[in-house]
Amino acid sequence: MRWNGWWEKLFFRDAPAQGAFYALTQLLLGSYLLFSLLIFLLGIGWVTFTMPAVWIAAGVVTVLFCYYLVMTLTFFRSQQSGFLRYLSWLYFVLWAGLLLWGYFRLSLPGIWATWLFAFFFTGVLPLFFCGRQWKPAFGSALAWCIGTLMLLPLLVYCVFYYPLSFSYNYDNSDGCLLSLVSIQFLVALSRFPGISGWGWSVWAAGGLLFLALWYWLTALFFVRLSGEKLRSLFGKGVIVWWSAGAAVFLLFTLLTWIAGGEVSRRTAELAKRFGRPMTAEALAECYFHGRKPDAAFWDRWKKSYDAVDPFKEEENYAFYYSEPNLMLTSAGRMKQWRNHLEEYSEALKAWEAQTVNPLPPRPRHYQTGKLIGICLPELNWIRQFNRLQLWRIYFALADGRIDEALAAERRMKRSNQYLQQDSISISLRVWIVCEKFRLSGIEMMLESGKLPESVLHRLSAELAEQEKAISPRLEQVLYCEAVQALDFCKFIQAGWYLIESDIRDTPPVVPGKLRCFVPQLWWYFRREMAELLRICNIPELHHAGTKQRYRSPGILASMIAPNYTVTRNLFLRLTARLRAVRGLIQAELYRRKHGDWPESLPDLPLDPFSGKPLLYRKGECLQKFNRIDSEPPHRILPEIHSIPAIQVWSVGPDGVDNGGFRPDGSHCDDVRALLRIQP
Structure with a gap:
């Protein structure tokens, strides 16, 4: 009897209309409360947005729907008689x-x-x-x-x-x-x-x-x-469901207001930390530095870039991806490549003439919520320019024209200074890549043994000054990453993620204007913003740990939070490379004074990863060269050779000394500078 009574109450045997309406209310409000619970658990980090969580929520909604289905069909069945009861x-x-x-x-x-x-x-x-x-x-x-x-x-x-x-x-x-x-x-x-x-x-x-x-x-x-x-x-059941739904709505509205206060507080803390507002306009000031943008200059620069593209043919791809001194190819193939470069000689000279003075800022529009849409074509132009100058150095040294090689290195330095002064973090990453090209050019000039001693001292002093400039760049990266992360949130809130060209300037819907209808999502969004700002608030980039740590596995924070560990390692690797090249210059000065390469260098700079002096070796060293396949598609075939050389190296981010290079050619974290010597 007790079971029958419970069954009748559950399925409203005596009142099918009440049962159908209650089931409808339960489906609507139950799904709403379940959605709210899932968002809340995601926000506090108790669950992650994974398939198990989705399947569990979908399973509960399915049960509610099945109950609604049975109750609704039962109600309409109760209103008919005979065969119509089954329709x-x-x-x-x-x-x-x-x-x-x-x-x-x-x-x-x-x-x-x-x-x-x-x-x-x-x-x-x-x-x-x-x-x-x-x-x-x-x-x-x-x-x-x-x-x-x-x-x-x-x-x-x-x-x-x-x-x-x-x-x-x-x-x-x-x-x-x-x-x-x-x-x-x-x-x-x-x-x-x-x-x-x-x-x-x-x-x-x-x-x-x-x-x-x-x-x-x-x-x-x-x-x-x-x-x-x-x-x-x-009845009571319907009233309870609506009361619970209203209470949850009001609760999330209150939580949203609290989360908004936390976002404002953390934004103010970051502004105080960096001494400037966390806005796109303030980021623009970091880029222009009071300088006037020159659109005409960059139009000429683009025309030069379009006019000088010796790598566009398929058979020349390998010369783009390989450093000149690490290529293994026939003398005839190298001569053919040099003649091909000579075809662009006049256009390249016109391009190089534009680097006599520092590069002016390129016109940019720093608008709130649109920083992600800033186009930076000059990054590819400057990177291409550095690759061409590296080949300039190589062929100038082959002809014994050390002055032309030094001039090419000066042009690389001036073009890279533009990237160094940029306010966008990706530009600073490209700056690191281009600086590595310049350091490779310096290593080639050291290997030639033709640099005057005064130039060696000048280069060593410049590399030391360059290292000092890294610390301000680290602070600049911290500020830029924080502003870009915050601006990306505004980008989502404003609906600027539309990509159709005809509606790019006016998004049809601004998600932030709909926040009053779904306070759960707005609370989650603001909580993720607060977490993102917390991640961005670190004293120095050197304090970034080996792994990013989040308070909660938030979707937004984990997707767009700056990976400071990777950025930190990039700058430290550049620091290690600068110090290693200074070590090679120190060894070259020793050779000129004593007539032979040193067996050891006791006064080497410190390794930025281990805190100990950089490592030094004289003798057989492993090096990877790139052999160019003579047949299409002219693949790059890596080969490892043992060569007489001196090398200065760092243990790298993993802190493990691999001797500068692994014998099997696999990935090695060591950062080294190598100079081949005659046996």
Whole structure:
């Protein structure tokens, strides 16, 4: 008896209308509360956004839906007699089968299949069994269609378009096609009625009001069809669900306000830490330094870059990816390559003439929420220029023209100074790459043995000064990374992640304007912003640990948080390389004074990774050379050779001494400078 009583209460045997309406309320509010719980657990770090968590949440929603399905079909079954009692279940089977056939055979988009499946319960069943109560049935179906179709484009925009906007590999998937259709629909709305900004909040509120009207008309339809009182449908269970939903909404609204205060506090701490505002405008000041941008200069620079491209032919790719002194190729092939470079001689001289003076700033627009969209084509231009100057040094040394080699090294230094003064972190990374090219050129000149002693002292002093300039660059990277991370959050909030050219300047929807409807997501977003700002607030880049540490495994923070460990190692590797080249200069000065290479160098600079003096070796050293395949596609074939040389090296980020080079040629963290000597 006790079991039967519990069963009757669970499935509302005596009041099927109440059961159907309660199941509908439970499905709506239960899904909302489950969503809120999942976001909360994600925010505090108790769960991660992984498939198990998604499957568990989907499983709970499925149970709620199955209960709603049974209760709704049971209600319509109770209103009929005879054979008609089974029509509701029969129609459900036929409708579901039709949708499955359309999904698998006609490629019906999944989201539309889901919408049509829901329409069976909100429109088909009520209209089929309404009888004389067609007005509330038709009104509820119409309200549901209008409400969902108003909100569906916004939903598709947020769920599908955002992750796809960072990928340029668009295909014909449901999400991609629907997102593009939704975007065009939203753009049309923004252009025709003029909806923008907070207008989308009004639009979303209108959609929700239509859904509220559907909910009320559904209750009215159930009452009139069953003959029960309207008050009976809004029993304790329904009131409890709505009370819980309202309480959760208010709770997350309060949490959002608290998280906003934390974001403001952490932003102020960072501004105090760096002594300047955390804004795109302040970052622009770091770049221009009061200098006037020169668009005409960079137009000439681009024309020179386009005019000098000896690497574009397939057979010349290998000369782009290999350093000149590490290539193994025939004398005829090298002569052929040199003649090919000579074809660009006049254009290259015109390009080099533009580096007589420091490079002026290139015009840029630093706008809030759009820093990620700043184009930096000059990075590739300067990198290409450095590669060409490296070949200039190589051929000048081959001809014994040491002055031309030194002039090429000066041009590399002046062009790299532009990158060194940049305010964008990726520019500083390219600066490190180009400085490595310049150091390779210095190593080639040292290997020639033709540098005057005065030049050796000058180069050693300049490398020491260059090392001193690294510390301010580290601070600049910290500031730049923090501003860019904060600006990326504004980029998402403002909806600037749209990539269609026709709506690039005016995103159809600003996600931040919809925050009042989903405070859960807004709280999570602000909490991630606070975590991101916490990560960015480190005293010095040298304090970055071997692994990034997050308070919570947040999706946003883990995706865009600066990887200070990698950046730190890049700058320390450059420091180690600068010191190692100074060690080679020290060994060359010793040779000139004593007539032979030193067996040891006791006064070497400290290794920035180990804190001990750099390591030195004279004798056989391993080196990887690149042999160019003579047949297309002219592949680069690495070969390891043992050569007489001196080398100065650092143990690298892993702190393990691999002798500067591993015998098997595998990845080695050691940072070294090598100078080949005659046996």
